[in-house]
Structures are given as C-alpha cells and as structure tokens.
Amino acid sequence: MVDAVSRRHVLQAAAAGAAVAMARPAWAEWPAKLDVLVLGAGISGLHAARMLQGAGATVGVLEGSPRIGGRVWTARDVPGQPEFGAEQIGSSYGRVRGNAAELGVALIPPRTGAMGEMRLPQTAVSLHGATPVVDWAHAAMNPLPPSEKAMLPLALMSHFLMLGDPLDDLQDWLKPQFRGIDQMSLRAYLTQKGASEAALKLINVTVPAWNLDDANALDFLRKYHYYRWDSQHGPYHVVRDGTSALTDAMAASLKRPVALNKIVAHISAQPQSVTVTCTDGSRITARSCINTIPPTVLKDIPIEGKLPPVQRAAWQAQRSDQSIQICFDVKEPFWEKDGLPANMWTDGPFEFMAHTPSATLPIGVLRFYVNGSAVAKLNAMSPAQLRAHALAELIRLRPAAAGVVQAGRIMNWSTYPFSKGHVAYFQPGDVARYADAMGQPVGAMYFAGEHNCRVNAGVEGACEAAENAVIPILEMIGKS
Ligand SMILES: Cc1cc2nc3c(=O)[nH]c(=O)nc-3n(C[C@H](O)[C@H](O)[C@H](O)COP(=O)(O)OP(=O)(O)OC[C@H]3O[C@@H](n4cnc5c(N)ncnc54)[C@H](O)[C@@H]3O)c2cc1C
Numbered sequence: 001m002v003d004a005v006s007r008r009h010v011l012q013a014a015a016a017g018a019a020v021a022m023a024r025p026a027w028a029e030w031p032a033k034l035d036v037l038v039l040g041a042g043i044s045g046l047h048a049a050r051m052l053q054g055a056g057a058t059v060g061v062l063e064g065s066p067r068i069g070g071r072v073w074t075a076r077d078v079p080g081q082p083e084f085g086a087e088q089i090g091s092s093y094g095r096v097r098g099n100a101a102e103l104g105v106a107l108i109p110p111r112t113g114a115m116g117e118m119r120l121p122q123t124a125v126s127l128h129g130a131t132p133v134v135d136w137a138h139a140a141m142n143p144l145p146p147s148e149k150a151m152l153p154l155a156l157m158s159h160f161l162m163l164g165d166p167l168d169d170l171q172d173w174l175k176p177q178f179r180g181i182d183q184m185s186l187r188a189y190l191t192q193k194g195a196s197e198a199a200l201k202l203i204n205v206t207v208p209a210w211n212l213d214d215a216n217a218l219d220f221l222r223k224y225h226y227y228r229w230d231s232q233h234g235p236y237h238v239v240r241d242g243t244s245a246l247t248d249a250m251a252a253s254l255k256r257p258v259a260l261n262k263i264v265a266h267i268s269a270q271p272q273s274v275t276v277t278c279t280d281g282s283r284i285t286a287r288s289c290i291n292t293i294p295p296t297v298l299k300d301i302p303i304e305g306k307l308p309p310v311q312r313a314a315w316q317a318q319r320s321d322q323s324i325q326i327c328f329d330v331k332e333p334f335w336e337k338d339g340l341p342a343n344m345w346t347d348g349p350f351e352f353m354a355h356t357p358s359a360t361l362p363i364g365v366l367r368f369y370v371n372g373s374a375v376a377k378l379n380a381m382s383p384a385q386l387r388a389h390a391l392a393e394l395i396r397l398r399p400a401a402a403g404v405v406q407a408g409r410i411m412n413w414s415t416y417p418f419s420k421g422h423v424a425y426f427q428p429g430d431v432a433r434y435a436d437a438m439g440q441p442v443g444a445m446y447f448a449g450e451h452n453c454r455v456n457a458g459v460e461g462a463c464e465a466a467e468n469a470v471i472p473i474l475e476m477i478g479k480s
Pocket of ligand 1: 039040041042043044045062063064065068069070071072084085086087088089090262263264265292293294297413417418419421422423448449450451457458459460462
C-alpha cells in the first residue's frame, strides 16, 4: 500500500466513534423517524440537506469519514494548505456560487500561476528521462509531427477532443444519435480526429482515466464540452480560504450537525421508509433517503429492496480515475536557480509536477501528480519508498533541487476508502447501457453525487444531482 491513509481513517473512525458513543452522540437525539436521511457529507449531500432543511423537512446527514467535504479537501495541516480535491469554481456554477454567497464565503480569482493557467512557457517537458526543455516546439526530443509539434503534451487531448465538437446542448450526450461515440474508446475517437500515434502516446500519460482504452469517448467529450462552455461564460474562481471553507460553512448551517464516522454498511430501502445500518451497529430510519456515496464504494454495500440487477452492474462498471499527489517541502525555489519553470510534464513515473501559489506559504506548494495506470506501480511501494523514489526522480530531472527539497505528505485518492478514486467516468458503451439505470430511485431511496449529474460536472454537477433527488422527495413527503 502506498499510504497508510486508508487504515488510518478506519482506525480514526473507530476511535472517534467509541469516544462519541460514550458522550451520547448528537444523532441519537434525532427524531425517531427523520423525513430524510442523507448519506455522505460531500458537497452533493450538503447541498441536498440544505435544500431539504430550507423546505421544512427534518434532515440528518451520515458521513463515514471523520471529516466534512468528501472530495473537497483543503489540507490545512500541510504547509501552504493545498487543495487535495476540488479547487476551481467555474463561472457558471450557480448552485455552488449561490451557497457561497448565502453563507458569506468569499470567492476570489485564482492566484497568479494557478494550475489552470499552464501555458507553454510555464511548463517544462521531459521525455525518456532527458533534461527538461522549455522550448518544446523546437526540442529534438519532441516526437510529434509538424502539425502537432507546437502543442504541449497537456494541450493535445482537449485540442483533438474539441475538434468539430458535435455536441451543442449540454444534455446532447444522452441522446440516441450519439450512441456511436458512446461505443468508442477515447483512443479510437482521438485517432478518428487525426491525433498521431506519437500524440496518443503522450496523451495516454496524463489522461484522467486508467488509460485511453477504458475511457468512454462520449463521457470525456461531454465533460470537455462543458468545461469549454463554462470558460466561455467567464473566468473561474477559487474559495479564498480554501474550498473546505465552503463545505464547512454548508455543514455548519444545518440544524442537526453531520454525524461523522458513521460508515454505512447496509441499507434497507422500502417504499415508505429507508433504514440504514452503520458499521458501529447503529440503525437509523427515515421516511426517505438521498444516497450520495460514490459508486466505487456503493457497489459493495448490501441493499435490501427492489434494486434491479442492472443498477448494481452500473455501479460496478463505473470507473474512477486513480490518482496520487506527493507534496514537497521546499526550502528554496530551485526553479529560480535552474531557470526552468516549476511546472513540469514528464513521461516518467511521476508524470506531472505542479507549482501552486499559496496564501499561507510565499514559496507556494510543489506537488507531483500521478494518475491512471501509473498509480498501480506506485501503490506497490510503502510511503517511505514512494517519498524516496519521488525525491530521487525530482533531483535526477532537476539537480538544483538537491538539498533544498524533501518529499512530504502523500494524498492517495486511489486508496482513499470513501471514494476509491478521483472522479467517476464511463467505459466504452456504458452511457447507453447504464447512464439511466444508475440513479433510479429504489423504494424511498434516491441517488445523487457527481456521478449522477446530467448537465454539469465537478462540484456543480454534484449539486445538480442533489437537486434532482430533492425535488421528488419534497413531493413525496408533502413539503414541495
Ligand atoms: C484531485 C481532485 C481535483 C478536483 N478538482 C475539481 C475542480 O477544480 N472543480 C470541480 O468542480 N470539481 C473538481 N473535482 C471533482 C469534485 O471534487 C467532485 O465532483 C465533488 O466534490 C464530488 O462531490 P460528491 O458529494 O458527489 O462526492 P464526495 O465528495 O465523494 O462525497 C461523498 C461522501 O460520501 C462519504 N462516504 C463514502 N462512503 C461512505 C459510507 N460507506 N458511509 C457513509 N459515508 C460515506 C464520503 O466520505 C464523502 O464525504 C476534483 C476532484 C478531485 C479528487
């Protein structure tokens, strides 16, 4: 295992659970039958709970981990307080921005040089372990044909994916006329769009999926279409005090505090009520439920009720990008010494190095980001081995880093037990097969979470899915 984070979380959850049990937990005071029980205190569950509370419903939220936010996670205990999860709040993210405005959470433009602004001169490139170059377009190591040569490896995928973009409306991806693209892998689609073999090889390094072959072309097309559409409406923002400031404020606005360390282990979803059993043996019943647990975790939770086999098959088929971040403690900005940008793309084991400006650390945060199938190799190492390997690789590529950098905190989304990945995606053919099936209500249990969004993506998609679940529930419990 690459990091003890999974084990640590389960142990922390057990220890905290025991302490809370002795003090009679707040959830024990919840009404005998809540109107709605929300599973998961990520942004989807919190947005749902706030809407339900606003409509007068009695709501309780169960969260398996010891913290609020799920894949929103500002690492306040790491120098520079990096975002381990969501950072960019798109211009069109009305639901997310609405929560921030209502709760007085400040959004600001990204600090200069943030990850979304990786332009050509700001990213060095290294292939096959060679010394990184800034002038990629003219570098001898650049294997791309003339028409692609000037494009940075990171820019290739969106270039080919958006060529002749056939989607118009944000919901087009669900229409039958796009079934042909649904059947295609990302590799097949990008090839059809004219990407060279050399380009595909580079794209495959940092594609946010296991690889180009297991990623559904239509799913990626629709997400990139959405990101482009959003950017055309204005610049993105970040939460001034870290994205967790938003989810913490959302949780704090609930009348009943979120019950932490409540790991859902069994669900009975009947037409008139839902009963949830947690790993600590506690049972909570509500008239209805909104389940935001990611499919990578949900697929293994037993559910009693009329759950069609195709729905569990849909959860089982959902993939989640595997990713690891390795933070560095930097004493001196070695990139000023070697004259190369701190941001660096490589086809080596650590793929991408990103420098993020920070409000609390003048030198900023430096991280390796690894995703996809490369994560499996790193997961075979202990955290100490991984840190040593990362530092050695950094010093090999950037000798000026020697003596001024140490490998620090590791965030491993692939082994994080409460999402087992980064962001959900479909495999080829699965949009037609499963997109409708995966979020169908089961008895009085409705489903939300980013994987169930239809129009948006990211944190806004998570809130959209929450709204889609809240509306029928309010009708059902007579609060609409
Ligand atoms: C590295 C990274 C960068 C990202 N960047 C962006 C970005 O810049 N902009 C953007 O819009 N989006 C971004 N995203 C995506 C965004 O974070 C997610 O789409 C969104 O946070 C998902 O919210 P959710 O509530 O659906 O799921 P989650 O946040 O995963 O919430 C699910 C909750 O359920 C809990 N849970 C799981 N299992 C159980 C169980 N058995 N019992 C009880 N509770 C359980 C989890 O602990 C979690 O709190 C990023 C994600 C990652 C990982």
